[in-house]
Amino acid sequence: MAALINVPAKAKRGDVIEIRALTSHIMETGFRHTADGKLVPRDIITSFTCRYNGTEIFRADLFPAIAANPYLSFFTVAKESGKFEFEWIGDNGYSSTASASITVE
Amino acid sequence: MSDWRAIAAAALFAAAPALLAGEIPPDARRSGYSFMGPETRAMQDDDTSNPGMLFVLDGEALWAKKTGSAEKACADCHGDARGSMKGVAARYPAIDKALGRPVTLDQRINLCRANHQQATPLPYESRDLLALSAFVAHQSRSVAITAGDDPQARPFVEQGRDLFMRREGQLNLACTNCHDDNFDRRLAGAPITQGQPTGYPLYRLEWQTLGSLERRLRSCMSGVRAQAYDYGSPELVALELYLMSRARGLPMETPAVRP
Numbered sequence: 001m002a003a004l005i006n007v008p009a010k011a012k013r014g015d016v017i018e019i020r021a022l023t024s025h026i027m028e029t030g031f032r033h034t035a036d037g038k039l040v041p042r043d044i045i046t047s048f049t050c051r052y053n054g055t056e057i058f059r060a061d062l063f064p065a066i067a068a069n070p071y072l073s074f075f076t077v078a079k080e081s082g083k084f085e086f087e088w089i090g091d092n093g094y095s096s097t098a099s100a101s102i103t104v105e
Numbered sequence: 106m107s108d109w110r111a112i113a114a115a116a117l118f119a120a121a122p123a124l125l126a127g128e129i130p131p132d133a134r135r136s137g138y139s140f141m142g143p144e145t146r147a148m149q150d151d152d153t154s155n156p157g158m159l160f161v162l163d164g165e166a167l168w169a170k171k172t173g174s175a176e177k178a179c180a181d182c183h184g185d186a187r188g189s190m191k192g193v194a195a196r197y198p199a200i201d202k203a204l205g206r207p208v209t210l211d212q213r214i215n216l217c218r219a220n221h222q223q224a225t226p227l228p229y230e231s232r233d234l235l236a237l238s239a240f241v242a243h244q245s246r247s248v249a250i251t252a253g254d255d256p257q258a259r260p261f262v263e264q265g266r267d268l269f270m271r272r273e274g275q276l277n278l279a280c281t282n283c284h285d286d287n288f289d290r291r292l293a294g295a296p297i298t299q300g301q302p303t304g305y306p307l308y309r310l311e312w313q314t315l316g317s318l319e320r321r322l323r324s325c326m327s328g329v330r331a332q333a334y335d336y337g338s339p340e341l342v343a344l345e346l347y348l349m350s351r352a353r354g355l356p357m358e359t360p361a362v363r364p
Contacts (some may be wrong), residue, residue, distance in 0.1 A: 002159045002160075002162040002163050003159075004152070004154075004158055004162070005153070006153035020153050020154065022153060022154060022156060022158075022159065023159075024156075024159040024163070026313075026314075051146075067313060068156075068313035068314060069156040069159060069308075070311075071154055071156070074306065093335045
């Protein structure tokens with residue numbers, strides 16, 4: 001699925017940087033019914049992880065009350081050049097990944 | 106003295122319908138953006154927080170994907186959308202020469218699919234159709250709207266204007282009663298806008314997804330307890346055309362974010 005990641009391309013060592021991740025997902029709550037009364041099964045993202053050069057730096061659990069196309073923003077300290085890897089895991093075996101690079105001077 | 110007052114009151118009353126039905130002068134036209142709170146504005150302004158951009162990304166992928174029995178992609182005829190589609194959405198709905206009537210951008214995409222790609226039409230409000238039209242309309246971002254300038258479109262703009270001015274539904278309200286006469290006031294806490302369609306297809310937080318102008322018009326119609334026109338009906342297309350010509354000169358914002 002489409003994802004929009006915002007990581008600064010460059011940072012100074014020790015800088016606090018903001019990371020933003022937006023991904024495409026319907027986040028169906030599992031509490032809604034169709035017009036003919038059938039329950040719409042739950043289909044949400046349940047977990048989000050961000051790794052910085054392999055080390056997990058941020059994790060979030062997501063729940064049914066979270067809006068469609070979840071947007072997460074968080075901060076970390078720029079330590080070394082490398083790669084941020086993002087992973088979304090959800091119902092029905094849903095899995096999606098994205099990555100972004102950073103140069104630390 | 107009281108006679109004069111009665112006459113003055115009668116004269117004022119007679120003039121009132123003309124005043125109330127007054128269209129918004131060009132320099133007073135305002136996008137729905139100007140009615141939003143700072144948080145929703147910020148969401149639209151930053152392309153990495155605007156969820157509409159997810160659809161634009163999907164549309165970009167569809168643009169280059171071969172489809173239909175002709176095995177052609179949009180890009181095979183139109184090339185790079187950044188150049189070929191710039192300003193196109195600002196002119197839509199536009200007259201289709203073969204059909205002799207205006208078609209919306211969604212209908213144009215489906216006509217292209219039928220005539221050139223030999224592909225099945227995409228259903229209204231389907232993710233793929235919204236993504237393609239968002240991608241195409243995004244190329245016109247900040248281009249001034251000029252739809253309805255074509256002299257051939259004039260009768261259809263007039264038809265749309267009539268529909269906009271006509272009271273309908275159990276609440277017996279016309280579009281103009283809110284969007285010309287009462288914008289900047291509130292309806293149940295929500296601001297009433299001028300109804301300028303500058304950012305369609307747009308991401309409505311209430312919908313939790315992208316939606317077309319037709320979807321927006323249909324929800325207004327159920328709001329006044331009227332029978333909504335079907336997607337793609339000549340009435341909705343005429344209304345859409347009138348609304349775009351009414352927003353003449355305002356810059357396109359696709360994909361906009363609205364509450």
